[in-house]
Amino acid sequence: MRFAGKAALVSGAGSGIGRAIAEALLEEGARVVLFGRTLEKLEAVASRHPPDRTVAVQGRHEVPEEAARAVERALEAFGRLDVLVNNAGSFLGGTVGETSLEAWSESLAANLTGPFVLTRAALPQLRRERRGAVVNVASTLGLKPIARAAAYSVAKAGLIMLTRATALEEARNGVRANAVCPGVVDTPIHARRASGGPEGVAAFLEALGKQHPVGRIGKPEEVASAVLFLASEASAWTTGAVITIDGGISIA
Ligand SMILES: NC(=O)c1ccc[n+]([C@@H]2O[C@H](COP(=O)([O-])OP(=O)(O)OC[C@H]3O[C@@H](n4cnc5c(N)ncnc54)[C@H](OP(=O)(O)O)[C@@H]3O)[C@@H](O)[C@H]2O)c1
Incomplete structure (x- = not known):
């Protein structure tokens, strides 16, 4: 129970990696404030x-009023905000x-401006306890x-730099910022990304899995466990870190 008594806001919490992080x-x-479009x-x-234990808030993270509302709902419901996970994003080929x-x-709005706007909205609350943590979900494509x-990779590279800028500026305010870079996750x-319906997508993902040195794509829970480490006191001396969670694809 590493997060007993704490409150978190997870963007894109309705599916995939964000749902696994929230769970x-x-x-x-x-x-947990569950924030997302649907x-x-x-x-x-x-x-x-x-x-x-939960509040569901509909909104787009790149719209300042909608991001601010998600933070406000955390305060109304839980009286605090300790952890922000900027997970929401979308792939564009x-x-x-x-x-x-x-x-x-x-x-850029979905993958970079959104995390910037939501971080800016959350920082005053994250600073309050002087033990705040931001975890950004970037991508190996940002490295x-x-x-x-192109647009996705550039946005994720920007998100990695946003992580480092936040970490540098907020260290003395007691707020840490770190990023994970997942490889391909199911x-x-x-x-x-593939034709042929669900079967075509499954075949596409299986082929991608073979490109990862461990021989398979990742599961959302495998990214979530790294995010929880970075959000927890177990990583109290870690800030500005960019960790690949990728079955080795970035070294292949
Ligand atoms: N899966 C992978 O292989 C992989 C690899 C590397 C990095 N990532 C990153 O991991 C993160 C999660 O992706 P996922 O794979 O779990 O995909 P996903 O299942 O499609 O989840 C993305 C979530 O982000 C939400 N979202 C998208 N744009 C938003 C916006 N403008 N405002 C608020 N919410 C928004 C979506 O909401 P709706 O469902 O309501 O649209 C959805 O819940 C993304 O940042 C992605 O780039 C994924």
Whole structure:
């Protein structure tokens, strides 16, 4: 129960990695604001837990008023905020040459501006206890690009630098900031990356798994366990760290 008495806000908590992070925090005693675009998904997660332990808040993290509302709901419901997990994001394929300005802006909003806006909104509360933690979910593509994922890779590289800037500026305020860089993880984010319906996607992911030295793609829970370490007191002297959780793909 590493998070007993603590309150966390997880963006993109309705599916995939974010849901696994929220569930793991709840299992370890935290109360959690589940923030994301689709209320039904957030409520489905909330319904599995006592009502006083979760709050579902619909919104887009890149919209300042909506991000601020998620932080306000944490204070109203739990009276505090100790942990912010900037997990929400979306994948956009496309080369530099073929990416429209609109798609570029959307990818930066979803993967970089959102975490910036939500972090800015949460910092005053995270500083209050002088033991605040921000964990950003970046990507191995933020460290090393692949072809046809330009806007996503650039946004995730920016998120890694946002992590370091936050860590540097907030260390004396008692707030740590760290990032995880997952390799390919089995979540709905890949649903449109292959043709042939669910079977086509499964075959695509299996092929991607073989590119990882451990021979398979990751599970959301395997990312969540690293996020919980970075959010917990077990990592009290760790800030500005960027940790790959990737079955070895970044060294392949
Ligand atoms: N899966 C992978 O292979 C992988 C690898 C590396 C990094 N990541 C990163 O891991 C994070 C979680 O992704 P996932 O794989 O778990 O995908 P996912 O299941 O699609 O989850 C993404 C979540 O983010 C939410 N979201 C997207 N844009 C948002 C916005 N503008 N405002 C608020 N919420 C927003 C989505 O909400 P709705 O469902 O309501 O749209 C969804 O709940 C992302 O940042 C992703 O880039 C994933």
